Amino acid sequence: MDGTLTAGESHRIDSRRFEVEALPWLDDVYRFALSMTRDESDADDVVQETFLRAYRSWHTFEPGSECRKWLFTICRNVFLRLRERERRRVDYGGDDAQLEALASGQEIVGSIGEHTDILSHVDLAPALERAIGELPEVFRSAVVLVDVEGMAYNEAASVLGVPVGTIRSRLFRGRRLLQESLVMFARDAGLATRAACEV
Protein backbone atom coordinates (compact mmCIF):
# COMPACT_ATOMS: atom_id res chain seq x y z
CA MET A 1 0.00 0.00 0.00
CA ASP A 2 1.52 3.33 -1.00
CA GLY A 3 -1.42 5.41 0.27
CA THR A 4 -2.66 6.56 -3.14
CA LEU A 5 -6.27 5.87 -3.98
CA THR A 6 -7.49 4.07 -7.04
CA ALA A 7 -9.89 5.99 -9.28
CA GLY A 8 -12.72 3.82 -8.01
CA GLU A 9 -11.90 4.50 -4.37
CA SER A 10 -11.64 8.26 -4.79
CA HIS A 11 -14.90 8.24 -6.76
CA ARG A 12 -16.62 6.44 -3.90
CA ILE A 13 -15.23 8.95 -1.39
CA ASP A 14 -16.44 11.87 -3.52
CA SER A 15 -19.88 10.28 -3.81
CA ARG A 16 -20.03 9.81 -0.09
CA ARG A 17 -18.95 13.42 0.58
CA PHE A 18 -21.55 14.75 -1.85
CA GLU A 19 -24.20 12.62 -0.20
CA VAL A 20 -23.26 13.84 3.28
CA GLU A 21 -22.51 17.50 2.54
CA ALA A 22 -24.68 18.53 -0.40
CA LEU A 23 -27.78 16.32 -0.45
CA PRO A 24 -29.01 17.32 3.03
CA TRP A 25 -29.62 20.83 1.64
CA LEU A 26 -32.19 19.60 -0.85
CA ASP A 27 -35.13 21.04 1.11
CA ASP A 28 -33.41 24.41 1.46
CA VAL A 29 -32.51 24.53 -2.22
CA TYR A 30 -36.08 23.61 -3.13
CA ARG A 31 -37.48 26.36 -0.88
CA PHE A 32 -35.08 28.91 -2.41
CA ALA A 33 -35.90 27.77 -5.95
CA LEU A 34 -39.63 27.99 -5.25
CA SER A 35 -39.23 31.50 -3.83
CA MET A 36 -37.68 32.57 -7.13
CA THR A 37 -39.83 30.67 -9.62
CA ARG A 38 -43.11 30.79 -7.65
CA ASP A 39 -44.06 27.77 -9.65
CA GLU A 40 -43.65 24.21 -8.40
CA SER A 41 -42.93 22.67 -11.74
CA ASP A 42 -40.24 25.26 -12.55
CA ALA A 43 -38.78 24.84 -9.05
CA ASP A 44 -38.64 21.10 -9.69
CA ASP A 45 -36.60 21.66 -12.88
CA VAL A 46 -34.32 24.22 -11.21
CA VAL A 47 -33.57 21.91 -8.27
CA GLN A 48 -32.73 18.93 -10.50
CA GLU A 49 -30.44 21.04 -12.65
CA THR A 50 -28.83 22.61 -9.57
CA PHE A 51 -27.87 19.27 -8.06
CA LEU A 52 -26.68 17.88 -11.35
CA ARG A 53 -24.39 20.88 -11.87
CA ALA A 54 -23.28 20.76 -8.27
CA TYR A 55 -22.32 17.12 -8.64
CA ARG A 56 -20.43 17.74 -11.86
CA SER A 57 -18.48 20.60 -10.32
CA TRP A 58 -18.10 19.04 -6.90
CA HIS A 59 -14.30 19.17 -7.29
CA THR A 60 -14.55 23.00 -7.23
CA PHE A 61 -16.28 23.04 -3.87
CA GLU A 62 -13.86 24.06 -1.13
CA PRO A 63 -14.14 21.61 1.76
CA GLY A 64 -15.08 23.41 4.94
CA SER A 65 -16.80 26.33 3.19
CA GLU A 66 -20.54 26.76 3.37
CA CYS A 67 -22.17 24.20 1.15
CA ARG A 68 -25.62 25.79 1.35
CA LYS A 69 -24.27 29.10 0.05
CA TRP A 70 -22.45 27.28 -2.76
CA LEU A 71 -25.62 25.41 -3.75
CA PHE A 72 -27.75 28.56 -3.56
CA THR A 73 -25.32 30.32 -5.90
CA ILE A 74 -25.65 27.53 -8.46
CA CYS A 75 -29.41 27.50 -7.96
CA ARG A 76 -29.58 31.24 -8.57
CA ASN A 77 -27.62 30.89 -11.81
CA VAL A 78 -29.81 28.04 -13.01
CA PHE A 79 -32.89 30.15 -12.26
CA LEU A 80 -31.48 33.15 -14.19
CA ARG A 81 -30.81 30.95 -17.20
CA LEU A 82 -34.36 29.62 -17.07
CA ARG A 83 -35.75 33.13 -16.79
CA GLU A 84 -33.60 34.28 -19.70
CA ARG A 85 -35.14 31.55 -21.83
CA GLU A 86 -38.63 32.59 -20.70
CA ARG A 87 -37.86 36.21 -21.51
CA ARG A 88 -36.99 35.34 -25.06
CA ARG A 89 -40.38 33.70 -25.42
CA VAL A 90 -42.51 36.35 -23.72
CA ASP A 91 -41.81 39.78 -22.37
CA TYR A 92 -41.43 38.91 -18.71
CA GLY A 93 -42.37 42.35 -17.39
CA GLY A 94 -40.52 44.23 -14.67
CA ASP A 95 -37.48 46.26 -15.55
CA ASP A 96 -34.64 45.29 -13.22
CA ALA A 97 -32.57 48.40 -13.94
CA GLN A 98 -35.52 50.61 -13.16
CA LEU A 99 -36.23 48.75 -9.94
CA GLU A 100 -32.59 48.97 -8.94
CA ALA A 101 -32.68 52.75 -9.33
CA LEU A 102 -35.79 52.84 -7.21
CA ALA A 103 -34.07 50.83 -4.48
CA SER A 104 -30.96 52.95 -4.32
CA GLY A 105 -32.94 56.18 -4.15
CA GLN A 106 -34.96 54.98 -1.22
CA GLU A 107 -34.55 56.90 2.03
CA ILE A 108 -35.08 54.75 5.07
CA VAL A 109 -36.39 57.44 7.33
CA GLY A 110 -40.08 57.25 7.99
CA SER A 111 -42.17 56.71 11.04
CA ILE A 112 -44.49 53.76 11.15
CA GLY A 113 -43.98 53.03 14.81
CA GLU A 114 -47.71 53.50 15.36
CA HIS A 115 -48.36 50.33 13.35
CA THR A 116 -46.73 48.06 15.92
CA ASP A 117 -50.19 46.97 17.03
CA ILE A 118 -51.04 45.76 13.53
CA LEU A 119 -48.19 43.28 13.68
CA SER A 120 -49.36 41.78 16.96
CA HIS A 121 -53.05 41.71 16.02
CA VAL A 122 -53.35 38.76 13.72
CA ASP A 123 -51.46 35.85 12.31
CA LEU A 124 -49.70 37.66 9.53
CA ALA A 125 -47.93 34.66 8.05
CA PRO A 126 -50.39 34.06 5.16
CA ALA A 127 -50.53 37.77 4.24
CA LEU A 128 -46.77 38.07 4.53
CA GLU A 129 -46.10 35.00 2.42
CA ARG A 130 -48.34 36.35 -0.28
CA ALA A 131 -46.72 39.79 -0.06
CA ILE A 132 -43.23 38.27 -0.34
CA GLY A 133 -44.37 36.32 -3.40
CA GLU A 134 -45.63 39.51 -5.00
CA LEU A 135 -42.39 41.47 -4.51
CA PRO A 136 -40.44 42.21 -7.70
CA GLU A 137 -37.85 39.45 -8.02
CA VAL A 138 -34.78 41.63 -7.33
CA PHE A 139 -36.17 42.59 -3.93
CA ARG A 140 -37.67 39.18 -3.20
CA SER A 141 -34.39 37.29 -3.52
CA ALA A 142 -32.66 39.69 -1.10
CA VAL A 143 -35.50 39.44 1.43
CA VAL A 144 -35.65 35.65 1.16
CA LEU A 145 -31.89 35.15 1.60
CA VAL A 146 -31.41 37.59 4.49
CA ASP A 147 -34.75 37.69 6.29
CA VAL A 148 -36.09 34.21 5.70
CA GLU A 149 -32.92 32.13 5.28
CA GLY A 150 -30.95 34.16 7.81
CA MET A 151 -27.89 34.92 5.67
CA ALA A 152 -25.54 37.82 6.41
CA TYR A 153 -25.44 40.62 3.81
CA ASN A 154 -22.09 39.45 2.45
CA GLU A 155 -23.32 35.87 2.02
CA ALA A 156 -26.43 37.02 0.17
CA ALA A 157 -24.24 39.31 -1.94
CA SER A 158 -22.09 36.34 -2.88
CA VAL A 159 -25.11 34.20 -3.84
CA LEU A 160 -26.62 36.95 -5.98
CA GLY A 161 -23.28 38.11 -7.38
CA VAL A 162 -23.78 41.78 -6.42
CA PRO A 163 -22.00 44.20 -4.04
CA VAL A 164 -23.05 44.28 -0.38
CA GLY A 165 -24.39 47.83 -0.85
CA THR A 166 -26.78 46.52 -3.49
CA ILE A 167 -28.08 43.87 -1.11
CA ARG A 168 -28.66 46.53 1.51
CA SER A 169 -30.66 48.80 -0.81
CA ARG A 170 -32.68 45.93 -2.33
CA LEU A 171 -33.38 44.55 1.12
CA PHE A 172 -34.47 47.87 2.55
CA ARG A 173 -36.72 48.64 -0.39
CA GLY A 174 -38.20 45.13 -0.28
CA ARG A 175 -38.94 45.44 3.42
CA ARG A 176 -40.65 48.79 2.94
CA LEU A 177 -42.82 47.31 0.18
CA LEU A 178 -43.74 44.42 2.48
CA GLN A 179 -44.67 46.82 5.25
CA GLU A 180 -46.85 48.80 2.87
CA SER A 181 -48.61 45.58 1.83
CA LEU A 182 -49.19 44.66 5.46
CA VAL A 183 -50.66 48.03 6.28
CA MET A 184 -53.00 47.70 3.29
CA PHE A 185 -53.90 44.19 4.38
CA ALA A 186 -54.63 45.43 7.91
CA ARG A 187 -56.79 48.21 6.56
CA ASP A 188 -58.76 45.85 4.34
CA ALA A 189 -59.21 43.53 7.30
CA GLY A 190 -60.53 46.45 9.33
CA LEU A 191 -57.57 46.36 11.73
CA ALA A 192 -56.35 49.87 11.07
CA THR A 193 -58.03 53.13 10.28
CA ARG A 194 -57.45 54.78 6.95
CA ALA A 195 -55.70 57.69 8.67
CA ALA A 196 -53.21 55.39 10.37
CA CYS A 197 -52.43 53.82 7.01
CA GLU A 198 -51.24 56.99 5.42
CA VAL A 199 -47.59 56.38 6.17
Added chain:
Amino acid sequence: MFLTETEIVAMDCTDVVRQLWDYLDGELTDESMDAIRGHLAQCRQCYPQFDFERTFLEAVAATRREHPAPNMVRRKVLAKLRKAGLEV
Protein backbone atom coordinates in the same frame (compact mmCIF):
# COMPACT_ATOMS: atom_id res chain seq x y z
CA MET B 1 -14.94 53.75 22.15
CA PHE B 2 -16.71 54.87 25.27
CA LEU B 3 -19.73 57.14 25.24
CA THR B 4 -21.11 58.90 28.28
CA GLU B 5 -24.87 58.75 28.92
CA THR B 6 -25.32 62.33 27.73
CA GLU B 7 -23.55 61.55 24.47
CA ILE B 8 -25.71 58.49 23.87
CA VAL B 9 -28.92 60.50 24.28
CA ALA B 10 -27.43 63.29 22.21
CA MET B 11 -26.92 60.89 19.27
CA ASP B 12 -29.09 62.11 16.43
CA CYS B 13 -32.41 60.23 16.37
CA THR B 14 -32.47 60.49 12.58
CA ASP B 15 -29.15 58.65 12.40
CA VAL B 16 -30.41 55.98 14.77
CA VAL B 17 -33.60 55.42 12.78
CA ARG B 18 -31.67 55.29 9.52
CA GLN B 19 -29.46 52.56 10.90
CA LEU B 20 -32.14 50.51 12.63
CA TRP B 21 -32.18 47.71 10.07
CA ASP B 22 -28.40 47.47 9.94
CA TYR B 23 -28.52 47.35 13.73
CA LEU B 24 -31.19 44.63 13.83
CA ASP B 25 -29.24 42.66 11.22
CA GLY B 26 -26.04 42.98 13.26
CA GLU B 27 -24.30 44.59 10.29
CA LEU B 28 -22.64 47.54 12.10
CA THR B 29 -19.29 47.91 13.84
CA ASP B 30 -19.18 47.01 17.53
CA GLU B 31 -18.94 50.70 18.41
CA SER B 32 -22.03 51.63 16.40
CA MET B 33 -23.95 48.64 17.78
CA ASP B 34 -23.14 49.79 21.33
CA ALA B 35 -24.01 53.41 20.61
CA ILE B 36 -27.40 52.51 19.13
CA ARG B 37 -28.17 49.98 21.84
CA GLY B 38 -27.45 52.68 24.43
CA HIS B 39 -29.54 55.25 22.60
CA LEU B 40 -32.53 52.91 22.27
CA ALA B 41 -32.41 52.08 25.96
CA GLN B 42 -32.99 55.73 26.76
CA CYS B 43 -34.84 57.34 23.86
CA ARG B 44 -38.62 57.18 24.02
CA GLN B 45 -38.95 58.47 20.46
CA CYS B 46 -36.84 55.82 18.77
CA TYR B 47 -37.88 52.81 20.81
CA PRO B 48 -41.38 52.29 19.27
CA GLN B 49 -39.89 52.41 15.78
CA PHE B 50 -37.25 49.91 16.80
CA ASP B 51 -39.90 47.67 18.36
CA PHE B 52 -41.97 47.80 15.18
CA GLU B 53 -39.05 46.89 12.93
CA ARG B 54 -37.98 44.07 15.22
CA THR B 55 -41.49 42.59 15.35
CA PHE B 56 -41.77 42.94 11.59
CA LEU B 57 -38.49 41.11 10.93
CA GLU B 58 -39.49 38.35 13.35
CA ALA B 59 -42.75 37.94 11.42
CA VAL B 60 -40.87 37.68 8.11
CA ALA B 61 -38.45 35.14 9.56
CA ALA B 62 -41.41 33.11 10.85
CA THR B 63 -42.63 32.52 7.30
CA ARG B 64 -39.71 30.09 6.90
CA ARG B 65 -41.84 27.07 7.54
CA GLU B 66 -40.24 23.75 6.98
CA HIS B 67 -41.22 23.22 3.39
CA PRO B 68 -39.76 19.89 2.40
CA ALA B 69 -39.14 19.21 -1.24
CA PRO B 70 -41.85 16.88 -2.54
CA ASN B 71 -40.78 13.22 -2.61
CA MET B 72 -41.17 13.25 -6.36
CA VAL B 73 -38.51 15.99 -6.66
CA ARG B 74 -36.20 14.10 -4.32
CA ARG B 75 -36.58 10.93 -6.39
CA LYS B 76 -35.93 12.78 -9.64
CA VAL B 77 -32.80 14.45 -8.23
CA LEU B 78 -31.42 11.13 -7.01
CA ALA B 79 -32.19 9.43 -10.31
CA LYS B 80 -30.37 12.18 -12.22
CA LEU B 81 -27.37 12.01 -9.92
CA ARG B 82 -27.11 8.24 -10.16
CA LYS B 83 -27.20 8.49 -13.91
CA ALA B 84 -24.37 11.04 -13.68
CA GLY B 85 -22.35 8.57 -11.62
CA LEU B 86 -23.19 9.26 -7.99
CA GLU B 87 -23.13 6.12 -5.88
CA VAL B 88 -25.99 6.35 -3.39
